Amino acid sequence: MALDALVQERSAPGSFQTTDSLPVDRRRTYWREALSGTFGAMDITVPDEVYSGTIRATPVGRLQAVTVDGDCLSVLRTRRHVAQGGEDEYVVVNQLDRGVARLEQGGRETLIGPGDIYVYDMARPGRLILPQSFRTKALVLPRDVLGLSESDLAHVTASPLGPGTPLRGLLSPFLAGLVDGAGTSPPRAGELMARNVVDLLGVLVDEVLGRSSADTPGGNRVLLLRIQAFIDRHLADPELTPQTIARAHHISLRYLHKLFESEDATVGRWIQRRRLEECRRELARHGNGVVIAAVAHRWGFTSAAHFSRVFRATYGMAPREWRNTRA
Structure with missing residues (x-):
């Protein structure tokens, strides 16, 4: 069953x-x-x-x-x-x-x-x-x-x-x-x-x-999960980049990108996706009582216009439409 x-x-x-x-x-x-x-x-x-x-x-x-x-x-x-x-x-x-x-x-x-x-x-x-x-x-x-x-x-x-x-x-x-x-x-x-x-x-x-899981696919998976958890903890930091992530985990930039090959996204795309998910969740939770630009900046987007463009490209509607619909 x-x-x-x-x-x-x-x-x-x-x-x-x-x-x-x-x-x-x-x-x-x-x-x-x-x-x-x-x-x-x-x-x-x-x-x-x-x-x-x-x-x-x-x-x-x-x-x-x-x-x-x-x-x-x-x-x-x-x-x-x-x-x-x-x-x-x-x-x-x-x-x-x-x-x-x-x-x-x-x-x-x-x-x-x-x-x-x-x-x-x-x-x-x-x-x-x-x-x-x-x-x-x-x-x-x-x-x-x-x-x-x-x-x-x-x-x-x-x-x-x-x-x-x-x-x-x-x-x-x-x-x-x-x-x-x-x-x-x-x-x-x-x-x-x-x-x-x-x-x-x-x-x-x-x-x-x-x-031992060292130097095995399982070991690599654990490292990837640690990196993803690190990204989640630092999403609000606009300086979060693949370079800073690689340095924080003492690995090369090339190796970092290799770890993300199984995720159907580059490191940069992964960061953007997680930021968009958190913004989308916050807009739905607070509805009309929240300022869209403030939410975007809170999750690491430095430009409200850029945030609106990538939000629409990802979800098929503008942040304001999503917020009003959920409200």
Whole structure:
């Protein structure tokens, strides 16, 4: 079953499920059904009185971005559930934002703390215990998208991925940003971030398994992602150029351009595209209450006329038309 079909079957795109508006005596049943409907067949133990529970689920290409806030619970997925549920083609990449957890899968038991990233394999039985209120941000993705062999997946399941390492520190904000921004950013931006998350996750798994990624396509991908994150942090700087980027990362200008060959854009075009996306988002968010020239300058455009020309060339309408339409 394709993930798009799975999403439609379980919850509508951009779905929001919460117990908050329900009578107390109906919350427990609703919460268990909402969790099973999102993550598949399992036995769920929750307190007699569920005080609060919320699930936000949004498809991003072939992935599904899910945020769950709730009170304590325990879930058990048995071999019977695996056989009857049809979710064995998927894995869940989780980041625990708040609370603690104990995960048992693949013969391992591990404690998960805030900020930890871990993989849960839907094809294997497992148990997850969350003894207090929690928040998780998760990606549900087909196992073929992750690109791991069954042996590799068995080794990383139920193990915190790279705690305290620079690579994990790079993946964490990408994962959180993808889940938080799902459904609000342009489709291309969401799919690009999803690809970045999957690529980073694959390199992180290589690191956990002791395989070096230096001087490999995966290693180059990580460097590219670092550069793209650097660009995002400096978009407002009108002096941001390929030369300054190359110097900041101690690489040659030629090598920088080579890294961007896979992005269907030159470095300069990439910078311009990201600036336009941020301007477009800000104009839509604030509508008529914002000055177009001020937005353009805030995101690094030195000329309002130039900004208007490239905006129209990219989106087929002038910034003022876009702002008024969204307002």
